Amino acid sequence: MDYRERLKEMINERALKVSDRPIFKLSSGKMSTYYMDLRTITLDPEGGFIIGNLIFEMIKDRNPDAVGGLTLGADPISYATALISYINRKPIKPFVVRKEPKGHGTGKQIEGNVKPGEKVFIVEDVVTTAGSSLKAAKVARDFGLEILGIIAIVDREEGGEENIRKEGFDFFPVFKISEFLNR
Numbered sequence: 001m002d003y004r005e006r007l008k009e010m011i012n013e014r015a016l017k018v019s020d021r022p023i024f025k026l027s028s029g030k031m032s033t034y035y036m037d038l039r040t041i042t043l044d045p046e047g048g049f050i051i052g053n054l055i056f057e058m059i060k061d062r063n064p065d066a067v068g069g070l071t072l073g074a075d076p077i078s079y080a081t082a083l084i085s086y087i088n089r090k091p092i093k094p095f096v097v098r099k100e101p102k103g104h105g106t107g108k109q110i111e112g113n114v115k116p117g118e119k120v121f122i123v124e125d126v127v128t129t130a131g132s133s134l135k136a137a138k139v140a141r142d143f144g145l146e147i148l149g150i151i152a153i154v155d156r157e158e159g160g161e162e163n164i165r166k167e168g169f170d171f172f173p174v175f176k177i178s179e180f181l182n183r
């Protein structure tokens with residue numbers, strides 16, 4: 001079984017929760033009959049290894065300097081991709097975008113070893129409205145990073161892609177929700 005197939009199996013077995021009533025509250029405030037708890041996979045040795053490999057393969061030929069996104073969902077994805085990139089002798093640095101600038105110390109909103117002018121991909125576990133990934137992309141762009149695109153493990157196909165493209169960013173989902181659910 002290839003990495004994508006195995007990841008799909010893990011999502012079906014572990015991450016996808018479905019109800020006949022809209023019991024899941026989303027980040028946008030909307031209620032949903034299903035929820036993708038991808039942290040059960042991104043924060044897992046096999047899941048992290050597979051995701052790191054899949055994303056590294058997706059981005060390596062664009063020669064990005066770094067990969068990162070909005071904490072918390074993006075963090076294990078960025079770290080896994082960075083570790084796999086190093087093993088493959090093509091290091092891509094991870095970075096973290098805080099939800100708000102740090103209130104003391106450095107006052108930074110972007111943590112990591114990135115510098116203005118570097119090329120980056122923004123990563124995300126789930127895209128619904130894309131509010132979170134666009135926040136990360138805009139903070140990164142304002143810092144001076146060049147955004148090569150936004151990558152999500154799962155796109156819920158609820159307008160996120162349109163919102164991302166409206167802002168002028170490319171979007172590369174690994175899966176669309178229609179591969180898991182008929183809605």
Ligand SMILES: O=P(O)(O)OC[C@H]1O[C@H](OP(=O)(O)OP(=O)(O)O)[C@H](O)[C@@H]1O
Binds near residue numbers: 070072
């Ligand atoms: O496309 P959107 O409408 O923005 O929704 C998707 C976002 O919601 C979840 O994060 P959440 O807001 O639960 O925050 P967390 O990562 O801090 O848990 C998920 O990890 C995405 O970041």
Ligand SMILES: O=C(O)c1cc(=O)[nH]c(=O)[nH]1
Binds near residue numbers: 028
């Ligand atoms: O929209 C969200 O907040 C959201 C949906 C989902 O399926 N999974 C998740 O982690 N967040």
